Amino acid sequence: MAQVSSPYQAFARTAARRPDLTFALAPASARLPWAPEGFRISYGEAAADVAALRAAYVAAGYGRGSRLALLMQNRPEFLLHWLALNAIGASIVPLNSDMRPDELRHQMTVSVAEAVIAVPGFDTLLAGVPEGIPVASPDAPPPAARAIRVPDGGHPEDEAALLFTSGSTGMPKACILSNHYFLNVAEWYVSMPGLGAMTPDAEVSLTPLPFFHMNALGCTAVGMMLIGGAIVPLDRFHPDRWWATIADSGATIVHSLGVIPAILLQRPATPDDTRHRARFTFGPGVDAQHKIDFEARFNLPIIEGWAMTETGGSGVTDTAGVSYEPGRRCIGRPRAGMEWRIVNDADEDLPLGQAGELLVRSAGADPRRGFFSGYLGNPEATEEAWRGGWFHTGDIVAADAAGLLYFVDRKKSIIRRSGENISALEVEAALAADPAVKAVAVTPVSDPVRDEEVFAFIVPADESPDAAALLERVADRLSYHKLPGYVLYAEALPVSSTQKLQRGQIKSDAEAAVSDGRALDLRRTKGALRKAH
Template sequence: MSTTVHLAFSEAARLWPDHPFLCVVPETAEHYGIEAGELSYAEASARIERLKDGYRAAGYGHGHRAGLLLENRPDFILHWFALNALGVSVVPINAELRAAELEYLIGHSEILLAVALPERHASLAQAARAAGRPLALMRPGDTPPGALAEPPGAPDGVGEATECALLYTSGTTGRPKGCILPNEYFLHAGAWYRDIGGLARLHAGRERMLTPLPLVHMNAMAYSVMAMVCTGGCLIAIDRFHPRTWWETVRSSRATVIHYLGVMPAILMKAPPAPDDKAHQVRFGFGAGIDRSLHAPFEARFGFPLLEAWAMTETGAGAVIIANREPRHIGSSCFGKEEADVQVRLVDDAGREAGPGENGELLVRHAGDRPRFGFFAGYLKDDAATQEAWKDGWFHTGDIVRREADGYLRFVDRKKNVIRRSGENIAAVEVESVLLQHPAVKAVAVAAVPDAVRGDEVLACLVCHEPPAPGAAEALARDIVAWALTRLAYYKAPGYVAFLDALPLTATNKIQRGELKALAAGLPGSGRCTDTRAMKKRQEPVT
């Protein structure tokens, strides 16, 4: 059995040398300025071994960390595997990070090398100087520069427990945390996907998995890459999600599996139906967060199931849950129920067990005598946060979930994103997903603001495709709320609407909830905000 990611790939290359491992579609090739086409397992293996030899000759080894700022190029995976062979941990760097974020990452992770796109070398060098850290830089095709320090680890000590990657959380409530991910984390993710079966069954040597998700995130890096390595499949990592050309890419790449985020189906459903909507080879999609009202219509229109799943960077596949078997309870935010190797608890704010149909925070661990199997090894330089997350022997996810009487789990929201209005718990993500479907809305973030009578009120911050003309903001706000009232329970609709030029986002394009909360507090009563509370009246049942 393989004990490192590199050894797992080497075994796949031995079993399937002539099978395609990586595919670069023409659109991605043009965007990146690289060659389109496919790279077989044997060809990839040869390149990885050359890179490994170069890194070894330059003095890199067990215990070093190297940053990778290569976007979704094949070079990301090839350099990752080569460095992994030597016990070097990789730190994926999001290309969207800027000065302060890079300074923090370089200083916190203590990378001594960054393999990066040439246009980013200056910003990386400047950030390293600001952080007071020595940092060698190289382009993906360069000969590695000499290591700036001796490897701290023993060459023969590389194995399952060795740090394989350091992934940073998005930092929606504070500074990003560095999740230490050992080889075991990635190996188990691939094995889990290979073996889970049901509607997510993978066929050895035949799958072509298309993902627009970034390799700097665990979904693409752990699940997509390692699933293909473990089954001899082909990974099609595109530069990003292109709505207008998505189905053309799906068809031309001969994708059999796609990975998605919830916003993608919402955007794709806005396009008018076409005769060739089902003209593809996709058997299933793997993702999370699809709007409940769009789930069934999407599957009916495009002809394949979207399998909703739950996991976190911290949990990996140690506690992943997926709705890969019927009944999937489509349209209910159901993500299935745990398998025998995962244990789940739902607890209220007082730590009491939540009963059937009651919301509670999701606590998870792996079953058996290794409750942290498949999970991250901890937060770098933050033992207190690690111990807090694992309080009482359970990993506290911060997600609010409900278990129905039949045992199936429904996602409600992140714990800190729940708005409590007049005794009703409102999921910010649910309101956001509905408002995003309005044709005028480009982006949306929903927050709670204080209300003297109801406790909380719903405030929607909207970015429009075309900003409302002077004097037209109030009318547009009322139009959007009137529209929302036809799609949401009256208490969930926005009581305030504010139009912004941009939302506060993290470098990974997630809503910066802390900044949003502070921003929202000052919007009611300002010239940028329309009070729509009077529109929120209990509606008569639709007959």
């Protein structure tokens, strides 16, 4: 495979070689709000659009080192604007349209993006854009750059995107992701062995995952650009039209998360269930029994995997070409060139088979090669994650004698709901800001469909507040998926002698409260708030 040094170069190479190939599409059965009749764009057509956008951004003064925020959902225009900006050495901040204004303000403040390019319909959210930052439509000329920069793209270590990821220290942190990062992720993705092997100029990769996640942006988007494949970007997962969309798009690869097989297995059988021609679904985080049932019913094997935004394609595992005992949560074999250890709390290596925290790095002279370039504006957090020369994942895993890794649990205060990482500390801060709340502790609880759900222990400031009304108030500050699905009012929270929350006790108490029905189940209320906002 000829060398390219940026996502734009990967795209441009394919567009020059095979302009006739489909770049992006969606069938009418997807019922996309922005393309109800479906759409199809060739690489040649996309290249012409990218060239025009590139010229417009250059005319507005943008170039190497510029950074703009994109609020475009999973529309094809997102990819066109990203490629145009990547071509001139500028970076993007993909924005989640489900955010609240305060969350957007945080991301804009941290990223120091100098403009927002946004599709219509998000005026309430855009109220969170700090004063003085221009907002423009994707169809309008870009606003003038704050400072004139020279267009100069293609540098491997230059920033290509800034993705926010929830961590254990509160508000989401901004991961700096380079051109090399994205190509490294894509090259791993298109080079998987066995069932995951891909054919150049023939693959169609469908994803319901958002472009503000590295999975959709790095694997699906850049991966397909690298090998001349087509991208099927959906607005989100819709169970009622999932199989029809896969079949009608001609998808050969399907992306999902653990929640998707769980939901599909609950639905009645339809003729569309096996009408597809997909070879596999790439679905990290699938329950072990759900995997067995899903593959048998839908004739679609699941390739499991593990990675983080921070680890990219250098700290990654997958089960492609791997045999293991069904019913175990295997995350596969580490990629060649990835060094790893399993350690205790003192970072001491554990015996084979014993579960501990996974530490990872790249082999060779640069242990950070292919990983994120750091947390923007937070070098302390970056170095803490890399303490001792190893990236600390916060995930508890075990290994077997064959070198396969098995996921056990999460060490950090992270809630993994429907593929989204949610910081317990961020949710606690939002709840604590409400005058009806005296103290709060948030923890994950098991959920048979969404992997985990948000649970909040609340010590009321006075009498117990109406839980639904409390959720509605907090929904002004948090995206709906971060809201508690369960609430339990308590007189006090379990703390240690140093007044630190006893997270382990809190988690086990939450599981017990759900199991015996003492917790208030607010999942329907939470779902209604998503629609209302």
